[in-house]
Amino acid sequence: MVNIILLGPPGAGKGTQARRLVEERGMVQLSTGDMLREARTSGTDMGKRVAEVMDRGELVTDEIVIGLIEEKIAADTGQGGGFIFDGFPRTLPQADALGAMLTRMGQRLDAVIEMRVEDEALVSRVSGRFTCGNCGEVYHDETRPTKVSGTCDVCGSTDLRRRADDNAESLKQRLMEYYKKTSPLIGYYYAQGDLFTVDGLAEIEEVASKIAGVLAQSASS
Ligand code: ADP
Numbered sequence: 456m457v458n459i460i461l462l463g464p465p466g467a468g469k470g471t472q473a474r475r476l477v478e479e480r481g482m483v484q485l486s487t488g489d490m491l492r493e494a495r496t497s498g499t500d501m502g503k504r505v506a507e508v509m510d511r512g513e514l515v516t517d518e519i520v521i522g523l524i525e526e527k528i529a530a531d532t533g534q535g536g537g538f539i540f541d542g543f544p545r546t547l548p549q550a551d552a553l554g555a556m557l558t559r560m561g562q563r564l565d566a567v568i569e570m571r572v573e574d575e576a577l578v579s580r581v582s583g584r585f586t587c588g589n590c591g592e593v594y595h596d597e598t599r600p601t602k603v604s605g606t607c608d609v610c611g612s613t614d615l616r617r618r619a620d621d622n623a624e625s626l627k628q629r630l631m632e633y634y635k636k637t638s639p640l641i642g643y644y645y646a647q648g649d650l651f652t653v654d655g656l657a658e659i660e661e662v663a664s665k666i667a668g669v670l671a672q673s674a675s676s
Pocket residue numbers: 464465466470487488489491508509510512513514515516517520541542543544545549629
C-alpha cells in the first residue's frame with residue numbers, strides 16, 4: 456500500500472492521473488476540490504461560503520479542508536491500495552495536519568509527486584477542461600476530447616460540465632494562491648526526502664508511466 460500526494464498548479468493534470476491510479480491500482484482518490492464542489496451544492500451556509508471563495512479563486516480555510524479529509528480517511532475501510540491526495544495539502548498547516556493524521560493511523564507518506572507545468576500552458580489546460588457530471592471523467596477540448604461529441608466515453612452520460620472557476624481571470628488568482636501558499640510545500644517535502652518531480656507537459660500516457668516509475672521506486676525503498 457502506498458500513500459501519495461499529487462502536487463501541482465491548477466490544470467497540471469492531478470485529477471487525470473489520480474483517476475488512472477484508481478482504475479489501475481485500486482487506490483483511493485481524495486480530492487478536496489471534488490469534496491468542496493459537492494459541499495457547495497448542499498445548500499448549507501458552509502456550502503454557500505465555500506462557493507464564494509472558490510469562485511474568487513481563493514483557498515478555502517484550512518479548518519474546513521482538514522475536516523473534510525479527516526472524515527474521508529476515517530470512513531475508509533482499509534481495502535484500498537493507498538490514498539492519493541489530489542489538491543491537498545495546499546498550505547503548510549494542511550501539510551502538518553496530514554503528517555499528524557497519517558502518523559496517528561500508523562501510516563506513512565510514500566511519495567510526493569510534483570507535476571511541473573509552465574504557467575503559459577495552464578490557461579489552455581483549464582479553459583478547455585470539461586468533466587462528466589455522472590462518473591467524473593476529465594476531458595479537454597483539444598488534448599482529450601470525447602470520442603462522440605457530447606457523450607462521455609466511459610459511462611455514456613451526456614451531462615458534461617464546465618467549472619465556473621475555469622476561466623482566465625479566476626486562473627490568475629488561483630495561480631497567485633498557488634505560488635504564495637502551495638509552492639512552499641515543494642521545499643518542505645524536498646527537505647523531508649519525499650519529493651519526486653515529473654514533467655506534466657508530456658502526454659497523458661507518458662506522465663502516467665513516469666508516475667508508475669516513481670511508485671515502483673518508492674515501494675522498494
Ligand atoms: P484544480 O484542479 O484546478 O487544481 P481543485 O479542484 O483542486 O482545482 O480546487 C478548486 C478550488 O477548491 C480551489 O481553487 C480552492 O478554492 C478550493 N480548494 C481545493 N482544495 C483545497 C485545499 N486543499 N485548500 C483550500 N482550498 C482548496
